[in-house]
Amino acid sequence: MAFILLSTISINTAYSEKVESGNSINESNVIKTLTFPIPWGKMDADLSKEAIKIERYDMETVKMNISYEPYLIQFFPVSAEICLIDVPSWLSVIISTPRFYLQPREIKVIDIYLKVKEDVENGTQGLVKFEIKGENIFLPALLEIDSCYASLVTIKMG
Structure with missing residues (x-):
């Protein structure tokens, strides 16, 4: 299973979107996975x-x-x-x-x-x-x- 981990590059991009709807703020976590054969x-x-x-x-x-x-x-x-x-x-x-x-x-x-x-x-x-x-x-x-x-x-x- 090591070869799968080596070929998969995970880019974890956490960003905050500040959307004000009333007093609430929404935060989103986005994980993008790119695979190379x-x-x-x-x-x-x-x-x-x-x-x-x-x-x-x-x-x-x-x-x-x-x-x-x-x-x-x-x-x-x-x-x-x-x-x-x-x-x-x-x-x-x-x-x-x-x-x-x-x-x-x-x-x-x-x-x-x-x-x-x-x-x-x-x-x-x-x-x-x-x-x-x-x-x-x-x-x-x-x-x-x-x-x-x-x-x-x-x-x-x-």
């Missing part, structure tokens, strides 16, 4: 391929290894989410499991499926960008998990 861990992701060639009528699969590394000791899982940031207009990307729970130091392998959805010129390149977010399930507003990013170069062939 504590960096608690980071997500990590590795793709099995950095670039992939996709034929017109084929579907390609890329494996993404996702892990969570806590900065301090942690025994409970995090909620992880894979988000697509950028996808070429000619490409369909399907993430097999976009949301899941992950234990500290566990590696989860997720399949990413890629398919050409509209005919473009051979040799056309595109960049698929992913953001992997983590959320602490214990105190998500207080314990922050740093996101990571991954990208994949796609080349349309045939």
Whole structure:
């Protein structure tokens, strides 16, 4: 519980408001609490391929290894989410499991499926960008998990 106390800054501002209504004076005590999230861990992701060639009528699969590394000791899982940031207009990307729970130091392998959805010129390149977010399930507003990013170069062939 010490980490909660360290991250919470309490500003106790006592002030007197002199409001005269007849002979009475009102005094107010105001406590403002500001919280700052504590960096608690980071997500990590590795793709099995950095670039992939996709034929017109084929579907390609890329494996993404996702892990969570806590900065301090942690025994409970995090909620992880894979988000697509950028996808070429000619490409369909399907993430097999976009949301899941992950234990500290566990590696989860997720399949990413890629398919050409509209005919473009051979040799056309595109960049698929992913953001992997983590959320602490214990105190998500207080314990922050740093996101990571991954990208994949796609080349349309045939």
